[in-house]
Amino acid sequence: MADLHPVKAPLERAYLAVDLGAASGRVMLGRLSEDALELEELHRFAQPVAFEGGHERWMLDRLLTEVMNGLHAVGQQQLVDPAEIRSVGVDGWGVDYGLLDDWETLIENPVCYRDPRTDGMLEALLSKLPAQQIYARTGIQFMPINTSVQILAQIAAGEWPTQAKRLLMIPDLIHRHLSGVSTGEVTNASTTQLLHAGTREWDAQMLRAVGVAPEIMPSLVQPGTRLGCLLPEYRASTGLNRLEVVVPATHDTASAVAGTPLSPGWAFLSSGTWSLLGIETSDPVFGDEAQCRNLTNEAGVYGTNRLLKNVMGLWMLESCRRIWESEGIGLSHKELLGGLQSAVIGDVHIDVDDMRFLNPKNMVREISSYLVERGQAIPSSPVGFARVILESLALRCAQALDDLMTITSQKVRGIHVIGGGSRNNFLNQALASATGLAVRAGPVEATTIGNIMVQAIADDALEHHSAARTFVANTSTVRVFQPRDADRWARARKLFRITPT
Known part of the structure; x- marks a missing residue:
C-alpha cells in the first residue's frame, strides 16, 4: 500500500x-x-x-x-x-x-x-x-x-x-x-x-x-x-x-527519472534537447541484440539501471527556428505549434537520428535535401516542417520502444513524459498515437524535483525513493493522452522503416 x-x-x-x-x-x-x-x-x-x-x-x-x-x-x-x-x-x-x-x-x-x-x-x-x-x-x-x-x-x-x-x-x-x-x-x-x-x-x-x-x-x-x-x-x-x-543524481536524466512518479510497467521519456526513452531495470541488459539496437545502460538512483535509447529531440525544431529567424520569419512557439493540426504533410517523415541532422549548418536545408533524395515532398511552410519533425520524433520513439520491449521481453503499459517537451501537447498526442499507448505528461520540472528528492532523503525528510515518488504523484499535475487515428498511424509506422542504429 x-x-x-x-x-x-x-x-x-x-x-x-x-x-x-x-x-x-x-x-x-x-x-x-x-x-x-x-x-x-x-x-x-x-x-x-x-x-x-x-x-x-x-x-x-x-x-x-x-x-x-x-x-x-x-x-x-x-x-x-x-x-x-x-x-x-x-x-x-x-x-x-x-x-x-x-x-x-x-x-x-x-x-x-x-x-x-x-x-x-x-x-x-x-x-x-x-x-x-x-x-x-x-x-x-x-x-x-x-x-x-x-x-x-x-x-x-x-x-x-x-x-x-x-x-x-x-x-x-x-x-x-x-x-x-x-x-x-x-x-x-x-x-x-x-x-x-x-x-x-x-x-x-x-x-x-x-x-x-x-x-x-x-x-x-x-x-x-x-x-x-x-x-x-x-x-x-x-x-x-x-x-x-x-550529491544528487548528477546526470540530469537520472535526476529527471528519480523525480518521475513512474508507475510499474511504464516507460519514461525525458523530452527536451534529446529524447531519452527508457525503462528502469534492476540490472544492466547486455547481449548482441541490445548492442545491435545501440541501447545504453546508465546508472540510476539507489542501485537501479536505466536501459534507454538516445533519440534526437526538440533541438532539431529549435535549429529550424533559428534559421527562420535569421531569414526574417519570426515565429513564437505558440504560433508554430498552434497551426500543426491544420498542416497537411501526407506521409512525409524523416529519420531524425540520421547523423546528418546532428549539427548541420542549416537544419531546414538539410531536411529538405533528405526529403528530395528520397522522393518526398518538401513542406511548404515552417508549420509543415514542424509537423514533419514532431511526427518523425514520435515514430522513432515508437520504434525505440519496440526495441526495448523486444530486448527485455517486457510489455510496456504506457509512457511517462517529463521535461520541457512534456509541454508539447502535439508531440505527446503523436507519441500516444504512434505507440498505441497512453501517455502521461508532467511534471515539467522532473529534473529539479529529482535533485531535491535525493537531497531530502539524505536529510531524512523523506524515508526512501518509493516514498519520494509517492509524494510527487500526490502533489503533481499530469495530463493524459490516449491513442487516436489508428489507421493513419498504422500506415505511418509501416512506411517508417529505419535500420536499427
Missing part, C-alpha cells in the same frame, strides 16, 4: 538545486512541506560557451560565477532565510569533463561534446577493443560524443596536458568548487563508457584502451552522498551558514 504521508519532517525544509543544461542553467529553490514541493527559480543564465584554443568550450569560470550568483540570490530575494536552507546539489549533462593538476586547479576549459574533434574517432576506439567487448563491459551505446572517444581524440591530437592528475565531470567540478571535495558521482560516470556496468567501478581495461591511468579517475560516490559544508568563504558571502553540499 502506498505511503499516504511520505514526508517524515513536519516542518518546511528548503533545498537548492543547480540544474545545468547545454543551453542554459538555473538555480532553483525548493521548499518541501507535508503536502507540497514549491519551486522558485532564483537565477537563470545562458550557458557560457566560447571558441578557445581551437575548440568549442564551456567557460567554467563564468559558469561558476553564475552558480554563485544563484546562491547569493537567496538572500537578495528574501524568499527564505538563507541560514535555514539545508543543502545544495548540482545536476547536468553527461560525457564532458575537465582536467585538474596536482593542486586541483582546472588546467583548461572543458571542451564541449558538440566540438568536431571527435569526428572519425569512434573508429579509433573500435580499433583498440572490439565493439562486442566494449559493450559487454560498459553497456553503453556507441556515440562519438562519449567521454571515451573524447579522451582518445584529445590524446591523438597531442592536446592531453602532461600535468593532468584528475578528471572530473562537469557537475563534479561544481561540487568541488562548492565543497572542496573531488568525487565522481556514479550516474554521470556511467555516461563515460569507462565504467564497468556490472560492478559500477572504473573499468581498468577501458581506461588502458583510451590511454589514461586509473589513478586519474575520481573516487565514485552514490546519489545522496554528503560532501560536507559549503566552503567558509562562500558561507560568509552568501549567508548560507548551514548549507551542506549533497
